Amino acid sequence: MTTPIDKVLKRMGYKPIALIGEGSFSKVKLATSQKHHHNVAIKIVDREKAEEDFVRKFLPRELEILRLVTHDHIIQVFEFIEVGSRRMCIVMEAAAKDLLQKIHEVNCIPKDQTKTLFSQMVSAVNYLHQINIVHRDLKCENILLTANDQVVKITDFGFGRFVDASERSRTFCGSAAYTPPEVILGKPYDPKKYDVWSLGVVLYVMVTGTTPYDDRNVRQLARLQQKALVYPDNVDVEESCRTFIGTLLQYDPSNRRTIQQLAEDPWLQVSQGQGTSAAD
Numbered sequence: 001m002t003t004p005i006d007k008v009l010k011r012m013g014y015k016p017i018a019l020i021g022e023g024s025f026s027k028v029k030l031a032t033s034q035k036h037h038h039n040v041a042i043k044i045v046d047r048e049k050a051e052e053d054f055v056r057k058f059l060p061r062e063l064e065i066l067r068l069v070t071h072d073h074i075i076q077v078f079e080f081i082e083v084g085s086r087r088m089c090i091v092m093e094a095a096a097k098d099l100l101q102k103i104h105e106v107n108c109i110p111k112d113q114t115k116t117l118f119s120q121m122v123s124a125v126n127y128l129h130q131i132n133i134v135h136r137d138l139k140c141e142n143i144l145l146t147a148n149d150q151v152v153k154i155t156d157f158g159f160g161r162f163v164d165a166s167e168r169s170r171t172f173c174g175s176a177a178y179t180p181p182e183v184i185l186g187k188p189y190d191p192k193k194y195d196v197w198s199l200g201v202v203l204y205v206m207v208t209g210t211t212p213y214d215d216r217n218v219r220q221l222a223r224l225q226q227k228a229l230v231y232p233d234n235v236d237v238e239e240s241c242r243t244f245i246g247t248l249l250q251y252d253p254s255n256r257r258t259i260q261q262l263a264e265d266p267w268l269q270v271s272q273g274q275g276t277s278a279a280d
Helices: 004-011 052-068 099-106 111-130 191-208 218-225 239-248 259-263
Strands: 014-022 026-033 040-046 077-083 087-093 143-146 151-154
Touching (some): 004 077, 004 087, 014 040, 052 087, 099 143
Antiparallel strands (some): 026 040, 143 151
């Protein structure tokens, strides 16, 4: 069934062909494009269905960030289309799947591919932090894969924001499984160290196929995060990788390394031809 928004998009040269994602106030449609000569993903945000805080604060931040950033491993936005005062359409490059879908396919990512993909993530987040942008919702579902699952594209900057070098955040945002203990406990936090913790959880999921902490009871989560990391018996994770993950999942954020320090870590270096270096 063709909707009014589909008709508007068609006049702009886009033909929606499938619904590939849906939230409480947004949808993502796959569409053909006369302009770009390849398929695109179009995120359609309905301001009337969204909470006031999102419309007033988070959506403007996301749009500002997407207009500014340019990086090989951050989703590319082609166009912003306002449809009246109610809807915003964000036309982006399309991806085959997200990282969580990939992990469900293979259970855990092979070691060499893990280093390649994770190096790309660190490269993108390092770029963001250097220009004082934080993501605050890094998780497997927000890491897209293109080019035969070999290229990372970070997406969904709904909780992203600009920060000063020493600025602390207070907003509880993101998904509990990827949220650091200081945020769970409601303390003012360094949002860049938030991103580092989230990357640690992503890496743990990549090599084990499961999250490091049981997040079903958020009130107990910070206590669990204080304990030593445990790895499943049925997966083989090399000791150097476990040590590296441990530097990301430091309970005390002052002991957690910066993204630049992660980018320069010897464990993360990939051989030439495997992908973007994290320190690029």
